[in-house]
Amino acid sequence: MSVLVVGSIALDTVKTPFEEHADLLGGSASxxxxxxxxxxxxxxxxxxxxxxxxxxxxxxxxxxxxxxxxQTVPGKTFRWSGEYMLDMNxxxxxxxxxxxxxxxxxxLPETYRETPVVLLANIGPNLQNHVLDxxxxxxxxxxxxxxxxxxxxxxxxxxxLPRLDLLILNDxxxxxxxxxxxxxxxxxxxxxxxxxxxxIKKGEHGALLFGENRFFSCGAYPLEDIHDPxxxxxxxxxxxxxxxxxxxxxxxxxxxxxxxxxxxSVLASFNVEAFSLTRMHSLxxxxxxxxxxAFRLMQQFEVLD
Amino acid sequence: MSVLVVGSIALDTVKTPFEEHADLLGGSASxxxxxxxxxxxxxxxxxxxxxxxxxxxxxxxxxxxxxxxxQTVPGKTFRWSGEYMLDMNxxxxxxxxxxxxxxxxxxLPETYRETPVVLLANIGPNLQNHVLDxxxxxxxxxxxxxxxxxxxxxxxxxxxLPRLDLLILNDxxxxxxxxxxxxxxxxxxxxxxxxxxxxIKKGEHGALLFGENRFFSCGAYPLEDIHDPxxxxxxxxxxxxxxxxxxxxxxxxxxxxxxxxxxxSVLASFNVEAFSLTRMHSLxxxxxxxxxxAFRLMQQFEVLD
Numbered sequence: 009m010s011v012l013v014v015g016s017i018a019l020d021t022v023k024t025p026f027e028e029h030a031d032l033l034g035g036s037a038s039x040x041x042x043x044x045x046x047x048x049x050x051x052x053x054x055x056x057x058x059x060x061x062x063x064x065x066x067x068x069x070x071x072x073x074x075x076x077x078x079q080t081v082p083g084k085t086f087r088w089s090g091e092y093m094l095d096m097n098x099x100x101x102x103x104x105x106x107x108x109x110x111x112x113x114x115x116l117p118e119t120y121r122e123t124p125v126v127l128l129a130n131i132g133p134n135l136q137n138h139v140l141d142x143x144x145x146x147x148x149x150x151x152x153x154x155x156x157x158x159x160x161x162x163x164x165x166x167x168x169l170p171r172l173d174l175l176i177l178n179d180x181x182x183x184x185x186x187x188x189x190x191x192x193x194x195x196x197x198x199x200x201x202x203x204x205x206x207x208i209k210k211g212e213h214g215a216l217l218f219g220e221n222r223f224f225s226c227g228a229y230p231l232e233d234i235h236d237p238x239x240x241x242x243x244x245x246x247x248x249x250x251x252x253x254x255x256x257x258x259x260x261x262x263x264x265x266x267x268x269x270x271x272x273s274v275l276a277s278f279n280v281e282a283f284s285l286t287r288m289h290s291l292x293x294x295x296x297x298x299x300x301x302a303f304r305l306m307q308q309f310e311v312l313d
Numbered sequence: 314m315s316v317l318v319v320g321s322i323a324l325d326t327v328k329t330p331f332e333e334h335a336d337l338l339g340g341s342a343s344x345x346x347x348x349x350x351x352x353x354x355x356x357x358x359x360x361x362x363x364x365x366x367x368x369x370x371x372x373x374x375x376x377x378x379x380x381x382x383x384q385t386v387p388g389k390t391f392r393w394s395g396e397y398m399l400d401m402n403x404x405x406x407x408x409x410x411x412x413x414x415x416x417x418x419x420x421l422p423e424t425y426r427e428t429p430v431v432l433l434a435n436i437g438p439n440l441q442n443h444v445l446d447x448x449x450x451x452x453x454x455x456x457x458x459x460x461x462x463x464x465x466x467x468x469x470x471x472x473x474l475p476r477l478d479l480l481i482l483n484d485x486x487x488x489x490x491x492x493x494x495x496x497x498x499x500x501x502x503x504x505x506x507x508x509x510x511x512x513i514k515k516g517e518h519g520a521l522l523f524g525e526n527r528f529f530s531c532g533a534y535p536l537e538d539i540h541d542p543x544x545x546x547x548x549x550x551x552x553x554x555x556x557x558x559x560x561x562x563x564x565x566x567x568x569x570x571x572x573x574x575x576x577x578s579v580l581a582s583f584n585v586e587a588f589s590l591t592r593m594h595s596l597x598x599x600x601x602x603x604x605x606x607a608f609r610l611m612q613q614f615e616v617l618d
Contacts, residue, residue, distance in 0.1 A: 095494040189400040191517065192535040212496065213518035214530070225519070225612045227530030230497040266614040307530045307612050309571040 010074075011253035013041045013246065014053035014114050014139050015129025015152075017078070019060075021089040022238055022283065024096070032284035033064040034088060036129035036152065039239035042288045043246025043275045044127065045071035046296060048253035051120045053077035053139065055112040057085040067285065076117045083108040096234050097211060116142045125253035129242055130154050133164040140171055148260055150174045150249045151203075152241065158185050170202030173260070176245050178209045191216060195223075205265060207248075209241055217269050222262045226269050227307045229277035229299065236283040240276045247275030274299045315379075316558035318346045318551065319358035319419050319444050320434025320457075322383070324365075326394040327543055327588065329401070337589035338369040339393060341434035341457065344544035347593045348551025348580045349432065350376035351601060353558035356425045358382035358444065360417040362390040372590065381422045388413040401539050402516060421447045429561070431455065432554035434547055438462050438469040445476055453557055453565055455479045456508075457550045463490050475507030478565070481550050483514045496521060500528075510570060512553075514546055522574050527567045531574050532612045534582035534604065541588045545581045552580030579604045 015037030021030040037054045044050050050073045058080060068075055086109035089102040114135055122144045128136040128151035136151055143149075151172050157165050158181060169175060175198060177185070182194040185201075191208050195218035198206045206218045210228075217224040251271040255264055274296055281287045325339030342359045349355050355378045363385060373380055391414035394407040419440055427449045433441040433456035441456055448454075456477050462470050463486060474480060480503060482490070487499040490506075496513050500523035503511045511523045515533075522529040556576040560569055579601055586592045 097494070189402070190537060190539075192537050196537075210518060213515060214532070216535075223535055223611050224614070225532030225535070226614075227519070227532065227612075230521075230528055230530070232495060232497050232501070234495070263615060270614055304614060306528050307532075309529070309531075309575055309609060310568060 009125065009253045009256050010049040010051055010123045011044050011125040011127055011249050012051045012053065012077075012116075012120055012123035012143075013037050013044060013127045013129060013249070014077075014135070015040055015131050015242070016086055016109060017054040017056050017060075018086040018088050020238060020284065021087070021102075022236055023091040023102075024236060025092070025094050027235070027283065029283050031061065033067055034238060034284060035086060036131065036239075036242040038068075038285065039242030039279070040127055040129040040246030040249070041068065041073050042071055042285050043243040043272070043279070044250025044253070045073055046247065046275065046291070046293065047250035047271070048125075050074060050250070051077055051123050053114050053116060053120065055079045055081060055108050057081065057083045057108045060085045067289075071288070077114075077120055079112075079115075081108050090238070092237065096237050099237070114139050124148070124256070124258075125249055126150065127245060127249035128152065129245060133157050133161050133168045137164060137168050137171070140168075147258055148173045148252055150176065150245060150252075152176045152245045153181065155181050155184055166201065169198075172203040174205040174207065174265070175203040176207045176209065176241070176248075178211070178241065182208045207269060209244065215244075215269055215273065217265055219262050219265065224262070224266045224269065226266075226273055227303075229273060229303055230306070231277060231280065234280045237280050238284070240280050243279040244272040244276040246272075248272030270300060270303055271296070274303060314429045314558045314561050315354040315356055316349050316430040316432055316554050317356045317358065317421075317425055317428035317448075318342050318349060318432045318434060318554070319382075319440070320345055320436050320547070321391055321414060322359040322361050322365075323391040323393050325543060325589065326392070326407075327541055328396040328407075329541060330397070330399050332540070332588065334588050336366065338372055339543060339589060340391060341436065341544075341547040343373075343590065344547035344584070345432055345434040345551030345554070346373065346378050347376055347590050348548040348577070348584070349555025349558070350378055351552065351580065351596070351598065352555035352576070353430075355379060355555070356382055356428050358419045358421060358425065360384040360386060360413050362386065362388045362413045365390045372594075376593070382419075382425055384417075384420075386413050395543070397542065401542050404542070419444050429453070429563075430554055430558035432550060433457065434550060435459050438466050438473045442469060442473050442476070445473075452563055453478045455481065455550060455554045455557075457481045457546065458486065460486050460489055471506065474503075477508040479510040479512065479570070480508040481512045481514065481546070481553075483516070483546065487513045512574060514549065520549075520574055520578065522570060524567050524570065529567075529571045529574065531571075531578055532608075534578060534608055535611070536582060536585065539585045542585050543589070545585050548584040549577040549581040551577075553577030575605060575608055576601070579608060
């Protein structure tokens with residue numbers, strides 16, 4: 009089963025206290041598509057300018073990602089530049105140039121409209137709604153969002169939420185959306201806004217999954233060295249959605265979602281080990297399954313005597 | 314098997330956005346002793362003034378806590394006053410009066426010196442060292458500490474660390490002690506300072522346990538309403554040490570420590586449900602075991618297909 013991924017495709021310039029690289033492949037859809045591609049075929053929807061490097065296009069192709077939904081238009085590709093502090097939890101955006109992304113309207117190829125699993129990676133909720141409008145009865149719809157849309161596109165976001173099987177957002181965004189300090193209260197409150205399930209990402213502290221009277225707490229894989237946190241959340245969403253698509257996406261159980269959260273965490277933990285999407289080039293299913301198992305062992309404990 | 318608990322015993326005044334109570338039973342040793350008492354006999358070492366309410370003494374007695382090591386001296390009991398903000402993660406200390414605690418020197422009754430498990434709850438590392446000097450070959454030594462001692466009693470703390478089987482501290486304290494942002498690096502670095510194991514508490518995000526090439530990530534129990542977070546860390550340490558003592562404390566395995574961390578988390582999660590130590594009065598072993606099981610289910614996931 010395939011997953012449709014829509015989101016931004018960008019050229020990133022990323023600076024950490026130790027390294028700086030320019031014109032890296034970035035954007036929410038790039039990370040999500042590569043993450044998903046380890047588990048299922050991916051239909052990619054996005055836009056790039058005519059300056060988009062062939063090498064980055066080749067990165068998508070090398071992962072068998074379908075590019076029929078990728079528009080190339082005259083102009084410059086979306087560019088983002090950011091800097092991480094010594095505490096890699098702290099990031100400063102240095103510049104954003106929307107370029108061709110400013111007037112992007114996702115138009116789905118006919119062949120994409122019945123893709124069973126949909127991942128609306130982080131873009132404006134108006135575009136996310138527009139993509140869903142073009143889909144024929146998707147089996148499972150996942151969306152990511154961010155503080156910007158909560159602040160400036162609140163009504164569109166509220167219109168999106170009831171259309172989702174799963175909303176993914178981070179802890180500060182969950183607090184912003186609900187005005188609740190407690191993440192437990194926030195998770196329940198967001199579910200009441202419409203999505204069947206909610207994942208609250210907590211960075212180095214893992215992720216919480218909320219369903220109807222169900223809860224799952226997932227730790228983060230313990231990494232000593234993080235080279236580039238960019239796209240960790242997008243890779244998480246991609247791994248999660250790709251794994252669900254591989255299961256067929258028909259009747260997704262809470263147990264499936266738990267595993268999907270862990271697979272998403274595994275993919276994200278690999279991705280931050282190198283700049284941009286570099287780590288994905290050498291990643292194997294053996295690596296993924298070994299880390300899944302390590303993950304399981306590090307947070308399980310014994311039943312009562 | 315018994316556990317010896319030494320630390321502060323205080324009269325607390327606690328204000329939250331919803332309630333305020335004065336002269337509550339508080340202090341690191343009070344919380345730790347009550348937490349431990351659900352699993353094993355407790356020998357309590359501490360000091361109170363002659364103003365200490367008989368009702369609080371009765372609270373210790375009702376949990377069969379041995380009070381031969383509790384000194385009552387002329388003067389006023391240690392007092393602490395604090396206020397929690399709407400975000401209960403944020404606390405402001407309003408006043409501290411050391412009173413009889415200022416000149417406290419723990420002297421262990423002869424009958425306490427062979428207690429197999431020792432919990433040095435949060436007090437100055439000079440006093441923690443002094444208690445250890447009086448012990449006869451304890452089987453397992455746990456200590457808690459805080460930012461104050463890292464800042465003003467660093468040398469004493471460094472002298473203490475190699476004498477410990479387990480050091481417990483919170484995330485900001487771990488970062489302060491190691492100058493590392495990554496908690497994974499911090500955990501390893503603290504182990505290199507001497508203690509056999511390290512637990513880094515992360516409040517609402519759970520706790521991390523570090524051993525030699527072993528790691529355990531424990532989520533926090535999802536509570537919607539927290540009435541008084543005071544003493545959560547002390548109750549955690551008490552539950553953990555008490556449970557270890559109940560196992561005999563002879564050859565503590567990593568699997569034992571994992572369970573001990575979960576039991577500590579369970580005890581702490583109950584304690585914050587009411588002011589001071591109130592919740593401990595009605596708590597039963599059935600409650601504890603049911604929550605342990607709920608805890609296990611909420612962070613376990615399936616093996617690979």
